[in-house]
Amino acid sequence: MYEVIVIGGGHAGCEASLACARIGHKTLLITGNFNNIADMPCNPSIGGSAKGIVVREIDALGGEMGYNADISHLQIKMLNSKKGPGVRSLRCQADKTTYPQNMLNTLKNTKNLDLKEALVKEIITENNEIKGIITEENEKILAKKVIITTGTYLNADILRGHSKHKGGPHGEKPSLYLSESLQKNGLRIRRLKTGTPPRVLKSTIDYNECSEEKGDDTLLSFSNFYDPIYKIEDQLPCYLTYTNAKTHKLILDNLDKCALYSGLIVGIGPRYCPSIEDKIVKFKDKERHQIFLEPERLNGEEMYVGGFSTTMPEELQEELIHSMDGLHNAKITKYGYAIEYDAIDSTELKMSLETKKIEGLYTAGQINGTSGYEEAAAQGLIAGINASLSLEGKEPLILKRNEAYIGVLVDDLINKGITEPYRLLTSRAEFRLLLRHDNADIRLTEIGRKVGLINDEKYNIFKQKQQRVKELEEHLKEVKIPLTEENNKYLESINSSKLLGKTVAYELLKRPEITMKDIEHLLNETFDKHASEQVEINIKYKGYIDKTNKEVEKMLNLEKKQIPKDINYDNVRNLATEARQKLSLVRPLTIGQATRISGVNPSDITMLLVYLKKEYPNE
Amino acid sequence: MSDTIAAIATSVGRSAINIIRVSGSEAIKIVDNLFKGVDLTKAKTHTIHYGFIMDKNEKIDEVLVSVFLSPKSYTGEDIVEINSHGGVASTNKILELLLNNGCRLAEPGEFLKRAFLNGKKDLLEAESIGDLINAETEMERKMSMKGVTKELSQMITSLREKLLNIIANIEVNIDYPEYDDVIIYTKELLTKNIKEIKEELTKILKESETGKIIRDGITVGILGKPNVGKSSLLNALIKEDKAIVTDIEGTTRDIVEGKFLLNGITLNLIDTAGLRETDNIVEQIGVEKSKKILEEVDLILALFDISKPLTEEDKELLEKTKNKKTIIILNKSDLTEQINNEEFKNKEIIKVSVKENKNIDKILDKISEMFNLKELETQDYTYLSNSRQISIIKNCVKIINDIEVANNNDTEIDLIQIDLQNLWNLLGELIGDTYKDGLLDEIFSKFCLGK
Structure with a gap:
């Protein structure tokens, strides 16, 4: 008997099983082939625009992908370095040999985690609650929670020219029966496709x-x-x-x-x-x-x-x-x-990535209709965390759209549903200036610590980094730039106006043309690189950050307006048919969530608000 | 389902035919109960039927009844329209019968509200129709009609499309930084394109302010030191004694309004207590109010006494009206001229005698000239007509100014993008449409991307 079983050893499965085991729950990872652990069947890269930030977020929460990429890459670069702090993002060429090897070693060395080679053909449920799984060899394994992360292997077909045959990414045996088992349990399945070059x-x-x-x-x-x-x-x-x-x-x-x-x-x-x-x-x-x-x-x-x-x-x-x-x-x-494969309609899921129909069953990664290693890993981590929290009788972790790209990803999946494999793009994040590469840890490490994924060593490093930022900020607010001819000459050379008296460094930094490097030069000091970046962004982009925060506030206000769980959308007058169907299907918890459901228009929201005011005047 | 509402849809008393509109789930059943003719419950949509409206056995009126079935109707609900021929009395009687048989009297604009809520009208159209309902003069009606024809929605929609193009291009540059075959959106391109959008918005804004004048009229503040003849001037203009006129300083404590039409445009006259500093509390309130009004009026009539040299107070007034549309009026031209004209050079001056009713018409001519009132009557009106709309466009222009400043300062494109997105959202608010997914469709249909 395990507390958690994770089916599938791709990027989602690795993060999910590591999260559960590290938090302290007895976990089993079942995969068709140990050689395909953390496999990269398509492009040999990790990160990219938006995706690189997701990897930072996974790392900040206590996931593995970021560190594993750091020790397994052939090349790394920062994208969009000149387009603004909100869209800087890392991308690396990962080594297809060492990345999976390093990950497998980590899995093997993790306490509470067992690995097993097998294909799963069925899930066991009782009264809409998960009980365990059955392998193709008819072995029954029981567990309190099951996380399915089968990627593109569900009922997969490989297509080339006029030929079509059953097979996974490396031409291996696909998972032929699990999809049917899920459908029998009432989950809606859809067919998606993706491709890879020679x-x-x-x-x-x-x-x-x-x-x-x-x-x-x-x-x-x-x-x-x-x-x-x-x-x-x-x-x-x-x-x-x-x-x-x-x-x-x-x-x-x-x-x-x-x-x-x-x-x-x-x-x-x-x-x-x-x-x-x-x-x-x-x-x-x-x-x-x-x-x-x-x-x-x-x-x-x-x-x-x-x-x-x-x-x-x-x-x-x-x-x-x-x-x-x-x-x-x-x-x-x-x-x-x-490759064509079965995926679960993502509107079958709650924001915790637990299925609405079967308690204790979670799905993550490509099976939910996303594409990309990073999107998969992010969901695996969230599903793992939430399965663990549920075992502990705690509320699930739901990241908001203003907190993380991972929040945007999950929110989009559940509320908008998908019509094509979903990839994260910076344009999907309306508050991307807040969701930066540089502040991933500020946003998420305390959360990771709370759920039990950030160990003391990492937490101390995080705290020290924060301390250095604070100290530098205080220093810059006190230290004055010496009024010397040399300094004024320097300012002139970078098209800035002269100093008239001793000026506090922090104030000088507010000039658009002055960078942290200039301050270092003027003071003849060298600052900590990370702290310097943080301070600079906070000063330079304050106006825009404030603007974005205002928009966040608008969203959060809508999030505060709760929709009663027992609402019957058939009773809400004058809703468009599509909106009525989508609302009944997704059953949003808040008005904010309702506004993001595709097919629900502003006028439908007005009708919904009118109805709520009338029927639930005290809420 | 919604309840059934009824109202007389034409202005009662003026036309030969009056229309009573009934909308709601019970509309057909209720009218059918009162109607002698075909069975309306079996009538097809968009059909007209001849018959009589009956009060039990008494024929009330000979009518034509039009049936529109949901959803293909103005409100999206079942609608019956009764064309009555019998004048005011029978029209009212029919309405009364409807109300006694299960209809509720529609609130002003309620048909329109239902049309909006049922997705039959977008917000901009709905607002224009709202204006139409309230339209009093012929010119206002013409303007409101234009809004209904979607012309404005289309203008805004096309501006948003241009903006979406810019945004999508920038997004592609950010999300696919390695693709060198997509146009890189440069500072120069942005400068050029944003300028075009600004020009169009400014044009709409300018026309809209004219539109506001047509709708709300011109607010004219009359300012001057106490006892200079402000109330008398107001009375002369509106030709009735509304303000209290005495010779004692400070008797006009309230802001008195008067209205009259000039070339079809409403002039709202406001007389104010003098701008004098005072210890008298009652008057102080009036003074505070007039300072506030000074900020809001479209035109100031600044009144001076021609028979006395300028006082400090007069000079103060001149200073305060510096940045406003102002006509300088020198009153008491029947007395000996003592005023130092120097102070008014380069300004429009009209000498009048309110007491003798001399040259008052010149003030009116000047106002007409300043606001192009005579031309307004012959122009085409495509403007936004209410202040919500105008303030949104003003905000848009403000955002564009921010964008231009940021762009000139070489601010990174992703930050400028925040303002571009806000601009796009604001314009969407104007037409009640902020569907964000449009952006992704735009990106993928216009740019070739991917691995």
Whole structure:
């Protein structure tokens, strides 16, 4: 008997099982194959716009992904460094060999956590409550909570050209029966699709025909607690090439041969991750598309052909790859394919990621309709935390949209539902200036500490960082910039006006053109890098942060307006039919939540408010 | 379901035919009970039927009855409209019968409210129709009609589309930083595009303020030291004795309003207690009030006594009216001129004698000229017409100013984006539409992205 069983050892499953075990609950992680623990079947990278911040948040809450990426990457860079503090985000090229290895080691060395290789065919329920699982070998294992994180393996089909066969990402046995078991328990299932590009042999690429894309030349880390350990000069480069007229003609001439356009695929694919066929059909007037060549591992021969996801038959994939500069003689080691899989309709879930219909059953990751390793890991962590809190009889952890990208992710899934695999984008976060890379720990580490995932060592590091910020701020409020000719000359050189008297450093920093570096120069001091960044952001962007906080307040006011749990939407007059259906389905807890449900329009909210005022005048 | 409401939809007494509108779930049943003719409960939507409205066995009126079934009606509910021919008495009788048979008298604007709540009208349209209901003069009616035709909604919608294009482009730059084939949205591009949007908003705003004049009229404050003839001037303008006129300083303690039409536009006249500092508490209140009004009026008539040199108080008044539309009026032109004209150079001056009713019409001509009142009558009205709408647009222009400043200071694009989003939301508020997911659709339909 376990307290928690986690089904699936991908990014969601790893975080979920680690969270439960670290908090102190006896946990079993069941996976089809130990070799596929924390597998990266698609692009060899972690982070990216918005996603990099999610990794920081996972780390700040006490998850594993950030640190594991830090010790397993080939290259790392900061994206959007010039576009504003709210959208800076890390992205790394993760090593497909060491990332899973490091994760597996961590799992093996975690107290309270058992690992098992098996496929699960059924969940056991009693009176709509989870009791355990049955493996395909008919082994019954009981547990108080079950978290399903099966990724794309549920009833998966691999599609390429005109062929379609059952199989997981590496052509392995998919999970054929679990989906049926879930449907029998009343959960709605939908079909989604995603794709992956071919891989080519490193040594067969002509790098002279491609441009090089290097990692940053400053040390960076996902971890909020530990310093980076890699050497800047050890980073591997990526390469950039382009499609051309020949590539495009080949695709247009052979559309009927690819699985996507021949009608073989019924699942809905993501718009932000279209296949090369899709790109060329939908954007006919574009003369070329960027193709990124990314190393998959330090000790390995494969390069990932980013931007070239395809379902063309194998012989055409050869021709297509060879049509591009740098790849004329490239040898394909693995062909691109599309994968169709079953996912749960995410409106079946509560904000805690527990299913509404079966108590104690949680789902996380791609099974909930998201795409991406980071989105999966984030949900795994939340499901793990909430399963644990529930075991302890505590209220679930629900992060708000102004607290974390993870909050935005869960809120979108549950309230908006999805029509395509969901990817986090910065544009989905209306308060992104608050959800920054630099303040992930300020936002979330106390929460992680409270649920029991931040150990003393990490917590002390966090506290010390905070202390340094406080001290620097106090220092800058006291110290005066010496009124010297030299300093005024310096100010003039950066187009700032002269000092008229001794000026407090903090005040001078308020000038838009003055940076922390300038203050360091003027005072002839060196500040702690992290503290310096925090102080600078707080001063420089105060106006905008205040504006965003005002918007947050508006949202929170709507969140305060509770909707009675027993409300019957059929009694609310003049609701549009779609709104009535969606409200009945999602059953939002607050007016704020109701406003975010797709298909519920402002006039429906007005009607709902009128009804609540009339029927529940005292609430 | 909603209850059934009824009201006379035409202005009673003026037209030969009056329409009584009934809306709600019971509309057809209730009218059918009073109607002698076909069975209305079986009538198809959008049909007209001839018959009589009966009070038991007595024929009240010969009528045409139009039936509109939900949801294809003005309010979205079942609607019956009764065209009555018998004048005021029988129209009222029909309404009374309806009210006795289960209808409730509609509140002003209630049909419109239902139309809005049922998604038949957007907020901007609804507000315009609201204005129409209250429209008193022909010009106001014309303007309200324009709002109904969606012209404004369309203008705002197209501005929002332009804005969405900018926002989507910036979002793509942020979410897909490695894609070099998407246009990078630069400082220069933003400068150019935001300027265009600002110009259009400013134009709408300017026209809207004219629109407000048509709707609310021009508020005119009459200012001057005590006993200079403010109340007399007001009376001369409205041709009735409303303000108390005496020769003792400080008798006008309340702000007295008078209204009259000038070229079809309402002029709201406000007489104020003098702007003099005073210890008298009652008068002090009046003085405070007039200072506040000074800020709100559209035009100031500043009154001076031509027969005396300017006092400190007069000079103070001149100073206070510096930034306002002002006409300088020198009263008591029947007396010997003592005033130092120097102080008024470069200003419009009209010399009048209120006592002898001399040159009062020149004041009216001047007002008409200043506000282009004669042209207003012949113009097309596409403006926003209420102050909620105008204040939203004003806020929008303010945000654009912020954006321009930030852009000039090289503020990072993500921060400017906060203001762009606010701008887009505000404009959405104007037409009652803030559906955020539109942005993602825009991003994915216009840009080719992804791995």
